[in-house]
Amino acid sequence: MTGRLRAPTGRYGGRSAEERQAERRARFLAAALRLFGETPGYRGTTVAALSEAAGLSTRQFYEEFRTLEDVLAVLHLQVNDWAEEAVVAAFAAAEGLPLAERVTAIFRAYAGDVTADPRRIRITFVEIVGVSPRLEEQRLERRARWVELICAEATAAADRGEAVPRDYRLAATAFIGSVNGLLHDWSAGRVAATLDEVVDELVRQLLGILRPSGWEPGRP
Template sequence: MTGRITPAAGRYGGRSAGERQAERRRRFQEAGLDLFGAGPGYRATRITDVCKAAGLSTRQFYEEYRTLEDLLAELHLYVNDIAEQSVLAVLPGLEELAPADRYTRLFRAYAAGATADPRHTRIAFVEIIGVSPRLDRQRLDRRARWIDFLSEQARQAAERGEIPSRDYRVTAAAFIGAINGLMHDWAVGWVDATLDQIIDELLQILLDRLHVSPPPTA
């Protein structure tokens, strides 16, 4: 591929070229998570900082990425995938639950996936904002996936007669916007609240817009 350095093939130290490349990429990703998500942030980080944190050379960096933005883009998709997998893991079998319990479990699964690692939270809701048109498009594409998911869940609930029958796409878009805005403000310290308070507030917004009563507290 033009503009990329091709790593050497063959085995070295008992590992294949593919295994060595995967290990380098993992180290760059971990360094990026630390620097973007827990350290100075993407805008204050240089490629040499990532290489130093990863214990690798700039030559090795350019074997994996063209720019530092490429690493941020990869990490943004990675942290979104973690949240998505958390939701999909609990989705099977929830259809039998009352709508309040179903949406509560789905949203809490999302929140757990998105916030279990504070580095993920900062990358997903803070560091990705306003970097470039390319990353804005990537962020909006992922946002659209969540809107599609929520709209489909609402459509199915309406078909079962659990919630009023209407188009819930605007509701889904507004809710995803509320998540992004509130989580950004909480992550940067503009909102003085615990994570549980943030999750409860967002969940109440969702249930209110779906006209679903919250589940009883234990």
């Protein structure tokens, strides 16, 4: 997603071209998080408005990106990467804990990250939807990564005798839909509950999938 124009090369002000480019890119993305994630939103933002919010010129914009859609695509991936990093760290910290405690720690990490900034939720669950076939494919691909993560953890739990052995792909896909919908509604003020209560409900749902009624740990 390189820009239409060629960025200047060489050192300037003691910084390399790569360092200046990284700083400009970060400023555009920070401004996009504000404008896309608040008002006026992605569809109401222009290149000129984004450049002004970043304190940069439109020429500098086109040195970094081709279109505003490219900015949204990068920002969507960045928001998902932040959440994924939080979850991976929680996985490592919760290693060896009983299943219920491990699942709770992981979902607290995920929910804590995505709800720490309401703009991230809007980028992930609202602004990217319906923009273009390319971004729709990206959105579905990232959702598939979350499904794969849940399937891998569920299968590992089943191998340890902590969960029922089964193909978890369909259940994980449905569960991810519940997670996204509930967190979005909670962030929009449509759910009268604390974040801890939301996480507890999601944990109960996932444990119900992993350990259906009548099944006991250690049983095939």
